[in-house]
Amino acid sequence: MQGNPIFMEKAIALATENVVSGRGGPFGAVIVKSGEIVASGTNLVTATTDPTAHAEVVALRNAATALSTFDLSGCEVYTSCEPCPMCLAAIYWSHCDAIFYGNTSADAAAAGFDDAFLYEEIKRPANQRSIPSANLLRQEAISNFEAWRMYAGRIDY
Amino acid sequence: MQGNPIFMEKAIALATENVVSGRGGPFGAVIVKSGEIVASGTNLVTATTDPTAHAEVVALRNAATALSTFDLSGCEVYTSCEPCPMCLAAIYWSHCDAIFYGNTSADAAAAGFDDAFLYEEIKRPANQRSIPSANLLRQEAISNFEAWRMYAGRIDY
Numbered sequence: 360m361q362g363n364p365i366f367m368e369k370a371i372a373l374a375t376e377n378v379v380s381g382r383g384g385p386f387g388a389v390i391v392k393s394g395e396i397v398a399s400g401t402n403l404v405t406a407t408t409d410p411t412a413h414a415e416v417v418a419l420r421n422a423a424t425a426l427s428t429f430d431l432s433g434c435e436v437y438t439s440c441e442p443c444p445m446c447l448a449a450i451y452w453s454h455c456d457a458i459f460y461g462n463t464s465a466d467a468a469a470a471g472f473d474d475a476f477l478y479e480e481i482k483r484p485a486n487q488r489s490i491p492s493a494n495l496l497r498q499e500a501i502s503n504f505e506a507w508r509m510y511a512g513r514i515d516y
Numbered sequence: 517m518q519g520n521p522i523f524m525e526k527a528i529a530l531a532t533e534n535v536v537s538g539r540g541g542p543f544g545a546v547i548v549k550s551g552e553i554v555a556s557g558t559n560l561v562t563a564t565t566d567p568t569a570h571a572e573v574v575a576l577r578n579a580a581t582a583l584s585t586f587d588l589s590g591c592e593v594y595t596s597c598e599p600c601p602m603c604l605a606a607i608y609w610s611h612c613d614a615i616f617y618g619n620t621s622a623d624a625a626a627a628g629f630d631d632a633f634l635y636e637e638i639k640r641p642a643n644q645r646s647i648p649s650a651n652l653l654r655q656e657a658i659s660n661f662e663a664w665r666m667y668a669g670r671i672d673y
Contacts, residue, residue: 360650367653374660378667385660405671410586410610411573420566429567439657441649444638445605450647451634452602453567458649461657470661477608481601482639490607492598492615493517496524500596500618503531503542504627510535514562 362459366391366437369399371461374414374439377401384472386414388438390422390431390455397434398422414438415446419453429516431455440467443474444481519616523548523594526556528618531571531596534558541629543571545595547579547588547612554591555579571595572603576610586673588612597624600631601638 366389373387384402391397400417404410415438423429431453436442440462442450450458464474485492507513523546530544541559548554557574561567572595580586588610593599597619599607607615621631642649664670 360648362650362652364653368656371653371657371660374657375663378660378663378670381667381669383671384673385664387660404586404609404673408580408584408586409577410580410588411568411577411606413609416568420568423565423567427565429561429565431567437652439660441642441651443605443609445602445609447638448600448602448605448634449568451637452561452570452600455647458647459652460649461651461653462660463651463654466654466658466661470664477605478638480608481604481635485598490612490615491517492617493519494618494620495519495594495616496521496528496618497620497623499525500528500531501623503528503535503544503596503619504623506532506535507542507627510538512538513535514540516541516561 360457362435362437362457363391363394366396366435367439367459367461369396370437370439373399373401382406385470386438386440388414388418388436390418391435391437392422392426392433398425411445413443413446415442416449419449419455423453429453435459440472441474444477517614519592519594519614520548520551523553523592524596524616524618526553527594527596530556530558539563542627543595543597545571545575545593547575548592548594549583549590555582568602570600570603572599573606576606576612580610586610592616597629598631601634
């Protein structure tokens, strides 16, 4: 799989710009379709007080808006750093075709951004994770899926 | 760990309301702090053409806005369905204290929402995942972390 260095250079430049402008963390991403950048994003967690605003998530949201679709099939993600589990899963839900990354998770860990912990947490059974979770009202909740099954106008996604 | 059924009932009601109003998938979530709902969310993937707009992510974003902070320590997540990997990771980044869920992943799978695949993908080494990924310009990308280390005004998150 061959990436285009020009798009990675852009992602890296966005990341540094994000830091020196004071907007946030050292992460940038661009979304490419048919050889053109359709959207970009940087880490805006502190700037927008949004814990989900990692560069890739921001870029995917911007791409979906730009292309007017939640299905980003045919798109490639160029990100300045290997995606965390949240961003990786978001890339899957978006149906992007490929991921190119600059810094590795090891590079990020050395700089104080340790996603490895989260990858380990997600691998564990729920009852062994550091954030506790519990099932509640399962019998009632199933009505949600009944409603979905019965709703004629549903749009699958 | 004891959850309050009232909050789960609200999450379940939001999920059904989301379906029958035509806004989207059968998922709802509320964020609770100090015994009160501070924000809620429903699946808005199709309504807002945002592939990341799962109920939990939407609720976390709304909570962060409502509380004016990206750190949701002290908050509990009540979600109508067990979180997917994206939402679980988002809950970690938000530093919530606990997760209560109604439907299980198995219930969701039976209804056609199969997050199990994604949990399996994330567990795999990158080179064995269905979305291919490749490293590019690692030497250049490290400058992002240098910039971060040098930036005096950085806000850790």
